[in-house]
Amino acid sequence: MRKELELMETIENYLKGNLSEADKNAFEKRMNANPEIKKEVELQKQLMKGIERTGLKQSAKQAGKKYKLNKNLKNWGLSGLTIAVIALSSVFVYNSVSKKNHKENDAYDLPSLNEQGEKLWSDADKYLPLQSFELNNEKDTVVETADGIVFAIPANCFLDANGNPVKGSIQLEVKEALKAADIMKAGLNTKSGDKLLETGGMFYLNARQNDASLKIDPKNSIYAEVPTDEVKPGMQLFEGKRLANGTIDWVNPKPIQKDLIPVDILSLNFYPPNYLDSLKSWGYNNKDKKFTDSLYYSFASLFGDQTYPAAAPQQASDSIKKDTVFTRSLSAQLGYYPQADGEKIFRQNCAVCHSLGKDKITGPGLEGVAKRVPGDEWLKKFIKNNQALIISGDPYTKKIFKANGDAAMTVFADMSDKDLNAVINYIKGPHYDPDNKSEMNGINPAKIKTIWNEKFQNTLLATKEFEERLVSIFGTCNESVLDIYVNNLDKNLSALDSIAYDVTGKDVFKKFASRNDGKVKNGNKNVQLLKKYFEEKTKAFTEAIAKTKNEFWKKQSDADAKAYQQQQDHSINDEKRLDDNFQKELDLNLDNAYQQLGMKRQKGGNSAPSANPIPPATYGVAVTSTGWCNIDACVLENTLARTTIDFTNKQTGKRAVIKYEPLKISVNDSKNYDRVLIYLLPDELNSFMRVEKKNENFEEQLNELMVYKMVCIAYKGEESFYFSQDNVRPGSLNVSLTKTTNAIIQNNVNQLSNHGQVKAMNDELNFFAFEKEEAKRQVELAKINELTNKITPVILPCIASEVTDTTAIPAPAKKGKK
């Protein structure tokens, strides 16, 4: 163990009083001599207290949760049960009971007090046979009566007078009257007040221990099933109130619980509402469960520890930002435009003046901008050219200008529609704020992943009824509502609905509660285990998904950096190649010109142009006249401009001419290819010249002193095309490409006689191969980003709509209001 950790252990033992007297004295001595150690002891002491407080807080919070749950359940449990009748509260004429029969019955002995602790008994008590069951209150018990009523009695369901669960053995007394004959025999009527009821059966239930009546724990109610030939809708449970005349009045009707029928949980749809439909409408295969799962669950990373997207892509775009202009011109030069990526575009063009929040930098903060402006089309126009809009007199633009001190925004006239859409999408968000993690508003998909699983088969989650609730749960954006359901699988669904109603105040849960859905009969009893599983698995899934996602973005960020590096290297090579080529060609031209003039050229000496090979920009336009000029300068300028050199030495009358003549290359069906690259390989140079595309054609000026080989390479998707011609002459050249493979192109390149050219061309081929892959990656990434942006409001509607508008400029007045 490290020294620091060892010290900590000692301090811990000291604080706990675990040290021997001698060790303790030694340590105290050491501590008093060394203030550092003293400080450590103090810190550790405080930490112990901090841990204790954290633990107690957790415990107190837990108690608070329990308290709330109980409070809610209390409203729903059955309170004290007496004789009950299941009856339809509509008018149904039932034969009036003949009292005569009673006399023929033997009355049963009755205990002195009834379940209310009163002496009042009704005829029914006297004339129905008593069925007595002995059961242990500490165990779950199921009791079936003679006529087939089934009581499911949970453990500790019976309470003593003080409200504590009764221990040990108790007697359960049941009387039942299900058949009309029994009902009449017992002298039971079916009246509630003066209304007649249709009965589905009546029963009496009481429990005693040592003659004392027990109460039923309202939180832990008994479930009763009364057999019937036919289930009639609208049946209710009535409580029986004994009247002094021996009859019973039926009061306090309660709706009857409905059992839930579990189905295969995997056959249900636990996705957020509209998720599958949205995917389908965007052309995705919503039947591919693997795809829909991974897309949906990937959003769990927002609920975990993550660096995306605040850190990873930002790094990448920062490295690009370093030299934006350079990168752009390079991309333009190569015909390579990065894929529309809202964030990149935003950072490169907008972030200097606009924040995504509310803060004003130079321009206003963009939070909620899409909602306050007249629309996306307007936004596009404004971004492209806000000047044009203000000139056009657009009222909303006027307002903005006024609100921002008439400061105009930069014009982005050449931003493509695709880029505009991407950047607007990006601005709309959502923008994940890592500091705000704990307040994520929405259901963590990892929770859904956890419960949408065979483990929860045969629970109330695996029902159509829950599937229906889940839609509303998603609507609350409140995870704790989902937790209410998952953590109380042993409760009645309607009880949970009413808790959900209490928590959210949303009427839809009240409506659900009024359906009186019960629970799954004989459902999975491992409620506590499932609760734990839910908690642990959710955490594990969230972490795993967040990790995967972070890794993905790390990879993308690395790839971004690599692409940037490659592009930079390539452009440096380009410049070097252009320099070398120019130097070589200049040398060649000078030699030749001197020769024609009958002069001898001093090489490598003081000759100005060769000592200073990089031509200053000022030379560029000078030479169109054929007047007197220095031969070196003349050759330099013409070589630079790639125009014909025509120089007469006025002293000797000798003339030097080096002709540059145009070559025009047209490529058949060039529009059919993704990219067409044309190279000239001059025999005199160690490298190649990439021919620029001018208008429709590729054009270059050929030096008559050189022999050129032309190579044309084109790409289309995964296919490659090739054409080459030796000894190209000025004039027009028509290229018909042939389909081939990269290997053959490579082979052709390798067979060039000039080693410098082989190497240069190989570098070039490698770069474009890389770039093709990079473009593919960008397309994939753009697809992912697009889909993510589109699907976020479906999966997490509350985050997406969270961008509320407090700083908004009032929208333009509606027409006619003026």
Place this chain on the structure above:
Amino acid sequence: MEDQKIIDLIKSQRHDKVFTTLYNYFPVVKKMILANGGRSEDAEDIYQEALIVFYKKAGAADFKLTSTINTYLYSICRFMWKDQLKKQQKQTFTDIEKETISESEFITEIEAEGQFKLAEKVISELGERCKELLILFYFHSKKLKDIASKMGYNSENTAKNQKYKCLEAAKNKLKALQTN
């Protein structure tokens, strides 16, 4: 449950049971705080803090119950809420009920707890696993062996090492916060 029984539970450190039972007195506190400009979240925070203060105080060897626990909790909450309102300078406390026990009885506990809030903050901001590990060991006094198997550490020794590393991280954080 009788008050003395609760005190016994406190002495035997059955905090979960104690808190669950004592939560039954929450409604009257909530009412008081709601009536004095608080929200129900404030009421819960205050009540939970009061539960801790009372738990600590009643756990002391020399503690004697001089009034009902209900009164105790109510007074602590009342005092703390008054204090908080004063700090926020929001409004004055409209005191309907009179002080039933002297505030000096628990003021030392409230202040002592206040001192450890920084350490609590440090602990609660640790990673979930660190937090769990430390609380299991120091608060619930679980054995390292059990912790290792529960939290999936390879061995008791790993758990022990990890525990000190977590503690070290917390210590460094606390140190940084205190010197600031």
